[in-house]
Amino acid sequence: MSLVAIVAGLALVEYSVFMVMAGQARGRYGVAAPATTGDPTFERYLRVQQNTIEQLVVFLPALFLFARHASESWAAVLGVVFIIGRAMYARGYIKDPARRGPGFLLTITSNSLLLLGAIIGAAIEYA
Amino acid sequence: MSLVAIVAGLALVEYSVFMVMAGQARGRYGVAAPATTGDPTFERYLRVQQNTIEQLVVFLPALFLFARHASESWAAVLGVVFIIGRAMYARGYIKDPARRGPGFLLTITSNSLLLLGAIIGAAIEYA
């Protein structure tokens, strides 16, 4: 499981970068804690981070369950697709919220395949 | 662990449905990204999704730790209770925020038992 562990680790590094970017945007656009609104550009950075959490909640368990119950190498491939999709999503969203589509699609496709494969693999094992 | 993997997978499918519902509500009630406020009905859908994340953060690790350190079949039972509780919570909240109580209670009861059981089981093993 060390290959999938590396992929999961890199996805968390990417997420950590989004956290740092949102933190810096808080300072740059003058939104003092605990406020989370007040500047639309800051809100984009915050939404990139928040949306990544929303996706990671599915991605991380689905990645490991897929690796355990279906295929570890395919888990790694789909994991890399997820990481690339998130980078595209962040780049697009920060330029213009209307351009967050392609990256978003890539990550939910990867997540859906991981989740479906994990459930099917576990169901076959259980049967 | 394949039974618990199926239950975890189904909980993530349920959460994915809440994500899609919140995304559709964004369009239906005219709340353009990155805003997260502006229409109280949209905010209900968003809160259902957000609150489910808040609970999943406990549920997923507690489910697997309970299965490993206490009992896999009881983990599966409590996991199904969680999934049913979340469905009741979502239905209730969207109709009327004041009616989110029973489903919420069911999920935190399931979460508390999973978490407590996992800690006690691991402590007994460690001792």
Add this chain to the structure above:
Amino acid sequence: MSLVAIVAGLALVEYSVFMVMAGQARGRYGVAAPATTGDPTFERYLRVQQNTIEQLVVFLPALFLFARHASESWAAVLGVVFIIGRAMYARGYIKDPARRGPGFLLTITSNSLLLLGAIIGAAIEYA
């Protein structure tokens, strides 16, 4: 892995306490669901909970991956540092958002070491 399971369980108990505190603050400061803004003191409690989720998303997988691919006892030590850091963060933030620094620093230091160690450990195993 029972030692790390106990530490993860305690971190989730701490997070559950933050959830209960935010729920009580909702009542005490009169912010009816689904609103998440309206009273700055309530917002502090909510931000403590939200920020803890943001950190747990890294902490929990990194803790277990570090334990599996690097060292279980060091994972437990860093996990305890995380739990202490979060308690300091919550105490500081609720008194005054400007005083959330030291606790925050402690948790991201612990998270960074866990994440880095997990990736390096898994990479050495894979190589």
